[in-house]
Structure formats: C-alpha cells, structure tokens
Amino acid sequence: MIQRFKKNIKKRPLVWFYVFSILIEVCIIPIFLFTDAQNGLLKGxxxxxxxxxxxxxxxxRVVLAAPEAFLGIFLSLVQVAAVDVAVFLIAIAYGQQGFATLKARFRFWxxxxxxxxxxxxWGVCILTFSAMNLATAALNKLLLSEKEFGWHIDFFSIVFLFKFLVAMFLDAGGLFEENGWRGFALPLLQSRFSPLKASIIxxxxxxxxxxxxxxxxFFYGIGNAIAIxxxxxxxxxxxxxIMTFFFNRVGGTTIIAIxxxxxxxxxxxxxxxxxxxxTKVYLMTEINLVIPMIVVAIGLILKTKGRLGFRTGCDMRCSNASRLRRETLLQR
Structure with missing residues (x-):
C-alpha cells in the first residue's frame, strides 16, 4: 500500500505537492479557531x-514580550511552512535522491x-526589488493622505541595514515556502512548459x-473582495x-528565491x-504594488523574448565548454 502510494507520488509529484501544501494549510485553520490562537496573537x-x-x-520579539502569543505565532509559521513540508513529503517518496536534489539547489548560485x-x-536583483518597493512608496505618497500613508527610512543607519538583511533572509514566507515554489515546482514546470508559461502557472x-x-x-464585501x-x-x-528570471540567471538555486x-x-x-x-486604501495600495511589477515583468519578457533567463542543456554545455577554453588559455 505504501509502496503504491509512493509510486503514485513519483508519477504525479507536482499534483501531490500542491495537494499536500493546501491540506496542511487548511488543517491549521480550525486549530486556530478552536484554540483561540488568533486572539492571543493579536494581544501579543x-x-x-x-x-x-x-x-x-x-x-x-512578540513571543518574548507576550508569551501568550506563542501558539498563534507557531501555528502561523506552520501554516506558512505547509509548502516546504509538502515538498519534504515528496522528497521522502524519492528517498535520499529527493533530499540530495533539494540540498543541491540550496546555494547562492x-x-x-x-x-x-x-x-x-544578485546585485541587479536586489536593486530591482528595492526600486519596485520605492516606486510603490512614491505612488502611495502621491495618491494617499498623510493620515493614510507614512514613509520614514534612514538609508545610512546600521539599523536599516540590519532590517534589510532580516527582510531578505529571515522572512517566514521566503524561508518556509521557496524550497517548494521555486526549489521544486518551478523546475518541474519549466521542464514541461516555456519559462513564461511555467511562471504564469x-x-x-x-x-x-x-x-x-x-x-x-470578504469582510470588505463581496464586490470589493473580488476586486482585491x-x-x-x-x-x-x-x-x-520576475522571480523566475533571477532564479534562472543564477542557475536555478533557492537562496535567491528566499x-x-x-x-x-x-x-x-x-x-x-x-x-x-x-477598503479604498487597501485597493489603492495593492494597485500601487502591481504597477511597478507590470513595468519590470513586461521589460523582462521583451528583453528575453519570454525565456526569462532560462538556459537549455545545450546552453549550459556551451557555457561549460567556453569556461574550459578560457581556463586552458590561462594555463598557457
């Protein structure tokens, strides 16, 4: 029975990955409700x-200040980690090879x-995402009142640098989802579809x-919820x-996705x-997030003709051959 289940997982790894990730995520919701963890989190x-x-x-820091928030924080992290838990369940079906593949992707490039x-x-990636965030801030500043929006950044402080590194490498969504989305699902999709189509899926x-x-x-109303x-x-x-482009440019590794x-x-x-x-502010700020992304995404699609930095096996072999030729010339 177990062997048959593993065989089925190997036959449809992407489907089972997605099913597991949603099941784990949804199962946390009633636990939140019955344990009153949400209130503890808000109080924290x-x-x-x-x-x-x-x-x-x-x-x-929230748990340190308010220990009663621990359960809410823990359940929130488990819910976010549903994606990576799902991919580890898939890896179990493949045995040592599955974990070795995930580990091999956990590199900077x-x-x-x-x-x-x-x-x-990496530098272009960080500048691109920072520029998109700053463009969103400029749009919000232009379209919202001082009571609705504030912006206070000291780029030259040590605190800002620390927070920026934390945002990059210690984000819960990044750490607990990207082994699944980019580390597992994207390579599978790109093996079957074009990079652009794989990214859309x-x-x-x-x-x-x-x-x-x-x-x-849905508390904003059905119409507003549909819009949001x-x-x-x-x-x-x-x-x-956008993420597919930079992921492919470093050779399909996970840390840049995080x-x-x-x-x-x-x-x-x-x-x-x-x-x-x-509702008005929520809708407007989400639109202001999307506008810079539209510009960057269209630019990348046009620049790469939809390839989004993807390199075929031939491209990689040619690149390796070029590298070997350069090394030979240096040795001479």
Missing amino acids: FEKSGLQFNTDLVTAF RKDIFWHRGLRV LGLMWFAWHIPVKVDT FSILMIKFVLLSI AMHGLSNDSVRLGGEILSDS
Missing part, C-alpha cells in the same frame, strides 16, 4: 507594541557560474494557495515572472507604512 502584538511583519525576528557573475545577478498556484488564509478579505483577489492574482503572476520573497514582503518598509485599513 498589542502588548509588544510591534507592527505586524512577516520576518522571524518580529515573531521572536550554481557551481559552474563564476562568482562575479553570481554577485552581479506557478503564479496562479501561488495565488490560489493564499486564498484560504485571506478569507477575511483579482489584483492579488495579477500580483502573484507578475511577481512569479531573498526575493522576503524583499517583496518588504518588512523593512521601503514601500512605506499603510496607516489605514479602509
């Missing part, structure tokens, strides 16, 4: 005086990529996975396209601070 943020952020440092090229891709999967944890959106979900769907697809996920969540508040929870 109120008691600590901290704003909601997606990074692990904030989670740790692929082994055959020169360090200066890897650093260049993954973006839709990513969006649909978030729906159960955003049911509170439509904007979110576009955002996830655009973000997926960083991009963290930068897009922007716990450092480069995109500013939203001071109102009204």
